[in-house]
Amino acid sequence: MSIIHDGRTDDEIRGLLRLRNIAVVGLSSTETKPSHFVAKYLKEQGYSVICVNPTIESVFGGKCYRSLLDVPVKIDVADVFRRSEDMPPVAKEAIKAGARVLWMQEGIYSREAAEEAARNGLTVVWNRCMMKEHRRLIEG
Template sequence: MLVEDDAELAEILEYDTVAVVGCSATPGKDAHDVPKYLQNHGYTVIPVNPFADEILGREAYDSLADVEEEVDIVDVFRPSEEVAGIVDEAIERGDVKVVWTQLGIEDEEAAAKAADAGLRVVMDHCIKVEHRRLMR
């Protein structure tokens, strides 16, 4: 189900573990600064980036499928055309509760597939902006 209700967004933001697909090792990029913000606000951030060994002091995984820890939220910093594959990996894991795509990242078909599999979906929203707005 596509989530846009503030109460449900706040409920989602209560989860602890966020796998960030497309997490960047480069400070100043949103894909670095947003996960750092989450980490600084108590979230366990798991970087997923096949081109980095470590990001934000944590091992970076090559893919979502490689992540050994349980994942609550998959935060997507990849182009819209890659969302479908990420959703497939999230569904396959069996532990993911939410797929969250950042601003400008949308795939209606992938969102419907995730929702049909029982995942909540937040599309085209910045998790940092929503956290600041709802979790004060």
């Protein structure tokens, strides 16, 4: 079965950027890390940013959850800052949690994760930064 690959059009990405509940997997409390400044940017743009990181208690004044399965609200986008080889279990969590989109940040791609997520109805994006795409397509 062929996967839905990230040959997404600008219009498709714009549509995904309209989704508001973003669970950031691997969100760091370290301000200089990409996961932190991307999540901070998204929060400043009005997104609901949900921290998913088992190693920290809170960030941006909000609770961090150990996994996507622990998040008590609807997840539109699972925005993932993890190594490519760590993606398959994250994809399985995103599916079980009912996420609509599995978004693998710049430099991240797992064929296994992408295929599994797509097979289960998630839209899959990879090797793109939500912040950069927002700046390019929304802020323009």
